[in-house]
Amino acid sequence: MLYFARPSLAAELADQLEGRAVFGDAQNGLFLAAPRRTGKSMFLQHDLKPELASRNVLVIYTDLWSDQRRDPGDLIAEAIARELQQHLGVVAKTARKAGLASVTIAGTLKVDTSGIGKIDGTTLVQALRTLHETAGRPIALIIDEAQHALTSEAGETAMAALKSARDQLNTPAEVALMLVMSGSDRDKLLRLVNTNGAPFYGSSIHKMPTLGKGYVDHVTALIEAQRPELKPVDHLTLLEAFQLFGQRPQFFHAAIGQALNPLESTSGEGFEQGVLAAAKEKRAQDAAQMRSDYLGLKPLEQAVLWRILAVGQNFRPYDADALAFYRQQCAGLSITAQKVQAALESLRARTPALIWKSARGEYSADDAAMHAWFGELQATGQWPPAAEPEIR
Numbered sequence: 502m503l504y505f506a507r508p509s510l511a512a513e514l515a516d517q518l519e520g521r522a523v524f525g526d527a528q529n530g531l532f533l534a535a536p537r538r539t540g541k542s543m544f545l546q547h548d549l550k551p552e553l554a555s556r557n558v559l560v561i562y563t564d565l566w567s568d569q570r571r572d573p574g575d576l577i578a579e580a581i582a583r584e585l586q587q588h589l590g591v592v593a594k595t596a597r598k599a600g601l602a603s604v605t606i607a608g609t610l611k612v613d614t615s616g617i618g619k620i621d622g623t624t625l626v627q628a629l630r631t632l633h634e635t636a637g638r639p640i641a642l643i644i645d646e647a648q649h650a651l652t653s654e655a656g657e658t659a660m661a662a663l664k665s666a667r668d669q670l671n672t673p674a675e676v677a678l679m680l681v682m683s684g685s686d687r688d689k690l691l692r693l694v695n696t697n698g699a700p701f702y703g704s705s706i707h708k709m710p711t712l713g714k715g716y717v718d719h720v721t722a723l724i725e726a727q728r729p730e731l732k733p734v735d736h737l738t739l740l741e742a743f744q745l746f747g748q749r750p751q752f753f754h755a756a757i758g759q760a761l762n763p764l765e766s767t768s769g770e771g772f773e774q775g776v777l778a779a780a781k782e783k784r785a786q787d788a789a790q791m792r793s794d795y796l797g798l799k800p801l802e803q804a805v806l807w808r809i810l811a812v813g814q815n816f817r818p819y820d821a822d823a824l825a826f827y828r829q830q831c832a833g834l835s836i837t838a839q840k841v842q843a844a845l846e847s848l849r850a851r852t853p854a855l856i857w858k859s860a861r862g863e864y865s866a867d868d869a870a871m872h873a874w875f876g877e878l879q880a881t882g883q884w885p886p887a888a889e890p891e892i893r
């Protein structure tokens with residue numbers, strides 16, 4: 502299916518990053534959150550990146566989830582180093598020819614010519630400054646899944662260095678370093694901005710607009726062009742289905758493909774109803790999966806996860822209130838801090854992990870969808886989920 506571009510959103514964000522918006526604070530860093538699979542990475546790479554590039558901005562994109570085995574701090578440093586090496590290519594090549602292992606630029610920064618240099622916190626600032634000087638234009642650093650940086654010390658250091666680089670390079674007259682951080686979990690991204698010690702304290706997180714109606718209209722037009730006999734396509738039903746799919750194009754595409762497949766027997770209703778039915782089923786399946794994950798946990802693990810879901814950012818695993826809560830949920834069990842720690846570890850060690858932990862010991866549900874699931878059940882008086890009665 503053809504890509505649905507969002508040029509006006511990209512232009513708006515680029516304006517903000519360049520500090521052209523009268524209000525707003527994107528020149529200090531733009532933080533964007535949207536749920537998983539809703540098109541963040543595609544937008545950043547195929548809409549925002551070209552828009553910034555057309556404004557003569559040097560764009561560096563890195564996805565901290567691209568390789569889960571690598572330290573996020575290294576991934577950030579490497580992305581910058583790779584760009585820097587390209588700009589210094591000529592200098593470096595000459596140095597290599599002359600048999601030098603490294604070259605020193607502007608008297609301070611040493612660049613490893615044998616491969617991609619590893620840059621630490623202090624030199625990261627210098628590397629960005631050198632890149633800005635050699636490129637002679639502003640730099641935009643787009644960090645996808647930025648919350649992942651908080652899971653390692655090197656990642657935290659890199660974030661602090663980026664903040665420092667931003668403060669050193671940007672002047673009231675020019676935004677030389679634009680930072681865009683995106684993530685699938687607002688709650689985790691918040692840890693970058695919301696405490697005094699957080700690297701980007703004071704910045705706020707924006708909800709990245711999801712694809713929405715414009716996208717569904719685009720898909721509707723494609724279907725009508727390819728299958729004129731289906732005109733008029735009931736776009737409102739498709740929109741409802743897309744929303745039920747959590748605005749995730751992948752599942753929506755698959756369901757449309759299936760509903761349009763002549764080999765699939767249809768009940769005589771329009772294919773739109775087939776897509777809607779698939780969306781409802783997917784939603785029920787997702788909820789059933791979370792429910793069975795939850796019910797499969799040991800009592801203390803359930804209590805800990807419940808507490809995380811219930812108090813969110815205020816979660817303190819071992820405070821008196823938390824311990825009292827676990828005891829109340831696990832009547833008859835003796836609860837100690839060690840047992841709580843073991844429960845937290847086992848929730849984190851599962852594949853897929855149920856909880857997320859930052860390098861500073863902050864916790865959150867790994868999948869933000871779990872918060873929504875919890876909220877919905879709680880609002881409708883169905884929490885905690887009870888085991889299905891056994892069918893005899």
Ligand SMILES: Nc1ncnc2c1ncn2[C@@H]1O[C@H](COP(=O)(O)OP(=O)(O)OP(=O)(O)O)[C@@H](O)[C@H]1O
Pocket residue numbers: 502503504505506536537538539540541542543544685712749750751
């Ligand atoms: N603008 C678009 N038009 C058409 N399809 C899209 C668009 N954006 C995303 N998609 C589809 O949705 C899928 C998910 O997109 P993407 O990887 O950008 O989401 P994401 O939010 O970054 O997901 P994750 O949370 O897994 O990183 C893509 O593989 C693509 O098929």
Ligand SMILES: [Mg+2]
Pocket residue numbers: 541542543645
């Ligand atoms: Mg992504």
